[in-house]
Amino acid sequence: MSSKITPTVEGGLLTAIAVILGLVSTFLPVIGLFVEFFCAVPIVVLTVRQGAGKGFVALTASFLILTMFIGPLLSMRIALSFGICGLVLGWCISKNFDAVKCFVATFITAFFAQIAAILILTFVMGINVMDSELSSVQEMFNEVFKTYEEAGVDKQAIEQIREQVAPTLKLMSYLLPFLLALMGLINAAICYLTSKWIFPKLRMKFVEPMPPFAEWRFPKIFLYLAAFSTIGVYWGSSRSWDLLYTISINVQFFSMCAAFVQGLSVLSAVADKYNLGKFWRRVFFIMSILNMLLIVIVSFTGLFDMVFDYRKKFDENED
Secondary structure, three states: OOOOOOHHHHHHHHHHHHHHHHHHHHHOHHHHHHHHHHOOHHHHHHHHHHOHHHHHHHHHHHHHHHHHHHHHHHHHHHHHHHHHHHHHHHHHHHOOOOHHHHHHHHHHHHHHHHHHHHHHHHHHOOOOHHHHHHHHHHHHHHHHHHHHHHOOOOHHHHHHHHHHHHHHHHHHHHOHHHHHHHHHHHHHHHHHHHHHHHHHHHOOOOOOOOOOHHHOOOOOHHHHHHHHHHHHHHHHHHOOOHHHHHHHHHHHHHHHHHHHHHHHHHHHHHHHHOOOOHHHHHHHHHHHHHOHHHHHHHHHHHHHHHHHOHHHHHHHHHO
């Protein structure tokens, strides 16, 4: 941006860009989905250049303007999903935090923003988000089953599928905290990656690159969380302690996701060691994500790596 633009004009322009992006993401079905990914970028840029105070003012102003055009629900979703993440990411960048701290702070903010959205919808607007989402999923499956019946599929086979789907829907009702964390992780990743792409084009310095994926490590606490949460799931399910089961199953999913990422990181290090081509590496990673057996194997590889540090042993053997 030109140095001739005053801070006030710059703030107004970036606020206007944020509003335009929000409107485009709402009214254009296909393009809007892509444009929505960039809604946080103007807030990030303004916060880095003029501070968190100006970034907060721009976020508030864009939220109020969007509310006049698209209503409070949609404008709140954009503000909480991306705007607040952009504010925190911009503040972290302005404080010269490293990439990991910037991303973790953005992720934590995105997670609590999702919780805030649920609380607002539940207590202020009287909308039970979980029940409505589960009802939508149930209706979708009912329509699929109805289509199968009209196509002449055996009713007994359809009933077997219903019996297989029912436990999954019940499990989803317990996994609201994990799903919120997953949504927060996606929003944080989108905010981080879009800002990383835009900053060089504006001749602005972004944070230092993340460590190579082959070097990613999570603390051992995730191993202990996985172990104790497994015990909690057993006790909660066998004794019908819903609160213990709910807490344990969410902690278990969260810790195993961290273990899965670390397992993929170990495999990436092995691929680097043996100079495996990018094509075959991507094929194996995709298979690991889509195949349940491989997911379990990779996750346990990550858990064991938290204790034994296989990559360190690789380096020692080379020496």
